[in-house]
Amino acid sequence: MNTHNLTLLVIIAEALLKDRLIHSIRDAGAKGFTITEAAGEGSRQRRVGELLGDNIKIEVIVNREIAERILVVLQQDYFPHFAVIAYLSEVQVVREEKYV
């Protein structure tokens, strides 16, 4: 099976930011995304999402360039104002053309 290395970007944020984040992600060049409901607590020790659905987890598979572009937007427009978590990992996909 022929697979291709791409980057999985995971963003966890307040559910209220959903539409705004989707717009930022699309704008940076991502072709698709997956959203799940989440709850959690962050490093500020206050609850960033006590109930399931207070937070969302957005997963995007992109190339490294688009992932970094999204991180720059997060750093400029989201991190200073909101409790947002973002991390990258390496994944292997088939049908690379679906993502980049």
Add this chain to the structure above:
Amino acid sequence: MNTHNLTLLVIIAEALLKDRLIHSIRDAGAKGFTITEAAGEGSRQRRVGELLGDNIKIEVIVNREIAERILVVLQQDYFPHFAVIAYLSEVQVVREEKYV
């Protein structure tokens, strides 16, 4: 802590495919799986799952051989007909015998 490298296979698909996908996964030799509800948009720009629960995310931890076997089945029986996403990544587990 002694850990073992295995492969995490993530499949995102329409919720309607759940039973069929579980059967394919079991059939290929996976011992277990985890399912979460998801929503998302795909590369065709049409919404593949507007509401949470329209899509499911199935996670399977297997060895590389079983992961590739599942990918072959996805490529033959699912990709031509359905909006299915699949990707692999490397994970480390304890208690390897639970998975393979």
Add this chain to the structure above:
Amino acid sequence: MNTHNLTLLVIIAEALLKDRLIHSIRDAGAKGFTITEAAGEGSRQRRVGELLGDNIKIEVIVNREIAERILVVLQQDYFPHFAVIAYLSEVQVVREEKYV
């Protein structure tokens, strides 16, 4: 973009263990976590969570040392008694100070 390598620890368990697991995770030094509802079947072939919400998936980003500390607790206090899955993978974060 300057990123730092950290460890993503994923734990899947019965929802009833939620508070106890959160306590164990905090106790080991994790600063935050994310929870999603899940369902699944395990290697014992019995259903460990037939309905969505029967299981939870807890995700924690920590350094390797804290991840291993949590694994030791799981191995001592959880694995012998409960159907618990745990795996590690490598992720890259910005703002490392949020996690360790």
